[in-house]
Amino acid sequence: MAATARFVASVAVILALSLAVTTQPGHAQGTTTLKVQAAWPPASTLWESSKFFAERVGKLSAGRLKIDLLASGSVVPPFESLDATGRGVLDGAHAAPAYWVGKNKAAALFGPAPGGPFGMDMLDYLGWLYQGGGLELYREFYKDVLNVDVVPVPLTAVSNQVLGWFKKPIRSVADLRGVKCRQTGITAEVFTELGMRTVNMAGGEIVPAAERGLIECAEWVGPAEDMKLGFHLVFKHYYMPSLHEPAVVVELLLNGKVWQKLSPDFQEIIHAAALEATINSQISLNKANADALKELREKHKVQIGRTPNDILIGMLKAWDKIAQQEADKNPFFKKVYDSQRRWAADVVTSRRTVHPSYEVGADYYWPQK
Template identity: 55%
Template sequence: MRTRPWFHFGLTLAVLAALVALVALVAGTQPARVQAQAPKTLKIQASWPAALTIYDNFTMWAKRVEQLTGGQLKIETLPAGAIVPAFEVLDATHKKVIDGAHTWAAYWTGKHKAAVLFTGGPGGTFGMDYIDYLGWMYEGGGLDLYQEFYREVLKLNVVPIPILPSGPQAFGWFKRPIKNLADFKGMKCRQTGMAAEVYTEMGMRIVNMPGGEIIPAAERGVIDCAEWIGGVEDLRLGFHNVWKYHYTPGMHENVTVGELLINGDVWQGLPPVTQEIIKAAAMETFIRWWARWQKQNADALAELQDKHKVQISRTPDDILIEFLRAWDRIAKREGEKNPFFKKVHDSQRQYASKVVPAKRFMFPPYEFAANYYWPPKK
């Protein structure tokens, strides 16, 4: 059964609040040095358009940085394509064409397959949820591996910081109902990244296309199904106008984390207290934005059902189990030929082997109280 780490969530908020307060206090104890410097502006570009709610994560962080620095550091937030194409922000940050990027590490799997593991990984990586992922990142050596990945493996001059928890994501939209794995096989579906490899392993025919092409392709019958994000983002894209069968959850991105990248030279040029403010603001944004986004998704699901008459159903368990099995096979093959992939994957396995079983024992199933107060509709 799936659980939710309410105790850890509350503890995280408390620690986070103390951290942000401490950073602000430290900043306030050094007025002479900070005030002597002219305000600085960083140009940072996202890999998504400003219309998406995930872009709000970007602007929330930027505003918080400006507040905590007393206006001494401003962030010019730029949408996809403002300076470079969406998938070129990593190289542009390395070359200092832009000062940084708000993006997603899984976009770089073409450079190295281990990139997907720093987004949280398919299947949540050994059953971990978002709080577990943060635990691995900050308490289990993940951040050191993350920095090593960019600095030593990819040889890029960037500093990565986790910031965007855009999940759990839905399984997808379908032109007809699916009841089991047999119904799923052979369908032609839009999917991207490592998840596309997993679904191919499961027997699905994959079509890769940008988000803006999904609805036209569905209308023409080019694809039978598609995955985007879920909830409010899917509502905005208009899936309900072409298909009425929506399934959730998925295992492909039940934990998926976007990143903030800063050029290494730019980072080193910032005062240490400013670096700490940037990191603290990113952690605060991670929690605050995620809480807001869950409410937005709840409202969107209600609108899809009540107004647009979408049939929203639970993804069949045999599909989710087969996804995990297929991913394990792919990860094993990749680890046999890719030492750094194996190094990161083993690190996640070791951390999860301690935390996941313990939380399963200590935390009540989310469904227990949820079903008592809000019985599922028949």
């Protein structure tokens, strides 16, 4: 009887899994395939994170779930990937919340926002997402505010983004005025407040635009990522750090109907692979950036400069002004921003008390020349 009961139970599980699989998109011979387009070119480190995620999904599912990863622009332009995913043209997209600021500025808060916001770094922001109610607000944003049928999953961390590349030296905030620069999302508004003339464009378009003289400066990610796209070939002045995007987490967007058809274990596999890829992307970038900085200095003779302090403070003041104006007229923006403020009030102030300044150890062992 026990053996019979175990057999019946096993058959029931197999039938349930078979039913789940046969109702999946892209089903073929027991494998579920999701067509996901990344918003970055294959040369980028962000693409490496997309690939890492796809590989981990395949391994964790023992080949039952496959991510068919498509390069930027394969089906739709990068800035159309959200709507394409919502309509089911794509099963998913690996994109950036900052791309959707034109739809609603609350998108900037899931990027996250300039200044952290409120002084948060990557760990603080991930804490808010996973333990402070951030994910629930994230899903509410797409479902109820933008009315797009997608499910967001945090995927890939990029911190801390640098100020950017310039054709001329920058010595103070006054030197930003009138400079035509590639910026995107809410960051563009921050730099506009500081006097820049900003233009939005996808990553693969930046270097060609600079070569044609259409822009005088550009911001993308950081040393390793920027060098892969060839920024050092058209710019020779590189400034860091910055506070416009100190803790960026980009996103996997999956079509809502596709997500609902996925079995619970597939959903958990996606969440697990995405979190692993997010951590892996950050620790990998730390070393990649170190190697890239050395090469930029020694081989390509790029002038690496420290961002003037008045620019950093200017960013925070500009962002505070923009955020307050938006909170006054956008209830959902205010809802998310207040949630982040509450989290940061506890966590940022506590970490400042508990943790020593990073510069103490770094400057002691590796004094700057």
